[in-house]
Amino acid sequence: MRLLDELRILGANVDEGLNRFMGNAALYERMLAKLPDMMSKIAINDGFEAEDVNDLIEKTHSIKGVTGNLSLTPLYEAYTKIVDLLRMGNVEEANRIYLEVLPVQEEILARIRNCQ
Amino acid sequence: MGRENTILIVDDIEINRIILAQIFENDYNIMEACNGAQAIEIINSGVEISAMLLDLIMPEVDGLGVLKEMNRSRIISRIPVFLITAANSEEMLLTGYQLGAIDVISKPFMSHFLKCRVDNIIELYRHRNELEKVIAEQVERIDNMNQSMVETLAAVIEFRDCESGEHVKRISRLTRILMTKVSKLYPEYYLPHSEIEKIARSSVLHDVGKISIPDRILNKPGKLTSEEFEVMKQHTVKGCDILQNIPDMMDEGIYNYSYDICRHHHERWDGRGYPDGLCGDEISIWAQVVAVADVYDALTSERVYKKAFDHETAVKMIYNGECGAFNPKVLCAFRKVEKEVIRKH
Numbered sequence: 515m516r517l518l519d520e521l522r523i524l525g526a527n528v529d530e531g532l533n534r535f536m537g538n539a540a541l542y543e544r545m546l547a548k549l550p551d552m553m554s555k556i557a558i559n560d561g562f563e564a565e566d567v568n569d570l571i572e573k574t575h576s577i578k579g580v581t582g583n584l585s586l587t588p589l590y591e592a593y594t595k596i597v598d599l600l601r602m603g604n605v606e607e608a609n610r611i612y613l614e615v616l617p618v619q620e621e622i623l624a625r626i627r628n629c630q
Numbered sequence: 631m632g633r634e635n636t637i638l639i640v641d642d643i644e645i646n647r648i649i650l651a652q653i654f655e656n657d658y659n660i661m662e663a664c665n666g667a668q669a670i671e672i673i674n675s676g677v678e679i680s681a682m683l684l685d686l687i688m689p690e691v692d693g694l695g696v697l698k699e700m701n702r703s704r705i706i707s708r709i710p711v712f713l714i715t716a717a718n719s720e721e722m723l724l725t726g727y728q729l730g731a732i733d734v735i736s737k738p739f740m741s742h743f744l745k746c747r748v749d750n751i752i753e754l755y756r757h758r759n760e761l762e763k764v765i766a767e768q769v770e771r772i773d774n775m776n777q778s779m780v781e782t783l784a785a786v787i788e789f790r791d792c793e794s795g796e797h798v799k800r801i802s803r804l805t806r807i808l809m810t811k812v813s814k815l816y817p818e819y820y821l822p823h824s825e826i827e828k829i830a831r832s833s834v835l836h837d838v839g840k841i842s843i844p845d846r847i848l849n850k851p852g853k854l855t856s857e858e859f860e861v862m863k864q865h866t867v868k869g870c871d872i873l874q875n876i877p878d879m880m881d882e883g884i885y886n887y888s889y890d891i892c893r894h895h896h897e898r899w900d901g902r903g904y905p906d907g908l909c910g911d912e913i914s915i916w917a918q919v920v921a922v923a924d925v926y927d928a929l930t931s932e933r934v935y936k937k938a939f940d941h942e943t944a945v946k947m948i949y950n951g952e953c954g955a956f957n958p959k960v961l962c963a964f965r966k967v968e969k970e971v972i973r974k975h
Contacts, residue, residue: 533740533741534649534738534739534741535649535652535741536741538652541648541652545648545649548644548645549645552644552645572689575716575717576642576643576687578716578737579643579646579685579715579716579737579738580643580645580646582716582738583645583646583649583738584645585738590738598718601719
């Protein structure tokens with residue numbers, strides 16, 4: 515199965531993403547291929563208490579922007595909530611949502627890596 | 631939209647830059663910066679940027695930092711900045727607008743809408759810049775026309791006492807040379823170049839009041855009687871009356887200088903001048919300078935009542951106080967520009 519089809523099953527809004535990439539599926543997939551590397555460089559600790567809050571906000575904000583532009587909807591929605599909660603100072607709840615989205619995130623990244 | 635326009639994309643995430651680049655690369659040259667510091671470097675390098683797509687949250691210098699720098703260097707009015715951000719903090723976005731961002735576009739964005747918005751704004755700015763250029767050219771043309779009319783008026787008045795229109799041009803040149811030197815030598819008399827230019831232009835109307843003086847006095851070949859001299863002295867205040875009726879012919883700065891020079895170019899440093907008997911620095915420095923220029927030109931020109939003196943004689947007479955009392959500092963400056971004066975006179 516093609517990557518875009520697999521991501522569609524995992525909840526990505528592939529049609530919206532293709533629209534953003536002006537219908538260029540090859541470019542869309544090339545950009546998706548950059549995501550695993552970017553995520554590993556950003557490197558968020560599973561336990562948020564180990565991180566500086568401002569650093570966390572910056573990291574999660576970046577992920578929110580990229581996953582939004584790549585139309586990876588489950589990740590975009592989760593990180594939107596995480597950023598808002600961190601800005602309100604609710605680190606615990608933000609951490610909970612992060613841990614909740616981790617399995618989907620890993621699945622998406624794994625599918626992307628497999629297609630490279 | 632021709633590819634002569636350049637869009638600068640500023641975002642620390644490569645994926646975001648690539649997405650934006652591919653939306654615009656068919657119609658624009660694309661430049662990229664991965665943080666605010668790089669963006670500022672590119673802007674300051676003088677590259678012509680038609681629009682900037684600016685992320686807010688970035689390391690080193692963030693989007694608001696870039697906007698602040700663009701405000702400081704005043705380039706914000708020339709380059710439309712689109713904030714393209716996932717940030718939804720109202721305060722941050724409001725600050726962005728207050729710093730001059732033209733639009734805020736949320737991530738994830740719709741490519742077609744983004745392209746239309748950017749295209750439209752670039753076209754608006756291009757149109758506005760062209761209009762500004764046309765207006766500036768027209769203002770300059772009107773300014774030159776006004777100045778020509780003023781100089782023509784002054785020359786017409788000069789013709790009455792058998793002077794050619796060259797007198798007013800010589801006074802203007804001398805005033806420019808001497809005022810520049812005085813401004814350089816003495817901080818208390820410093821004036822920027824733009825003001826010195828206005829003063830030089832204003833000096834042409836110093837004797838506009840002579841139009842009110844009867845020919846029999848204006849062109850009398852011999853010495854004036856005391857009554858005739860009293861009439862002649864009126865040309866200063868009469869000149870001001872005339873100028874009050876034509877303020878629209880010149881900008882406010884030139885009008886004010888013209889008025890002051892017209893009224894006070896016969897005052898004396900020792901207070902024995904006319905019409906107001908001003909003393910020392912009560913006389914504006916520009917009136918003092920025009921007074922010296924006027925006396926020098928009168929001495930070195932042929933008049934109905936005398937032959938022209940040569941430069942050395944004229945200068946000696948001025949320094950000896952034979953033709954009026956002048957500010958020693960102005961005379962000192964005059965000494966320093968004598969060569970230039972002779973060359974251009």
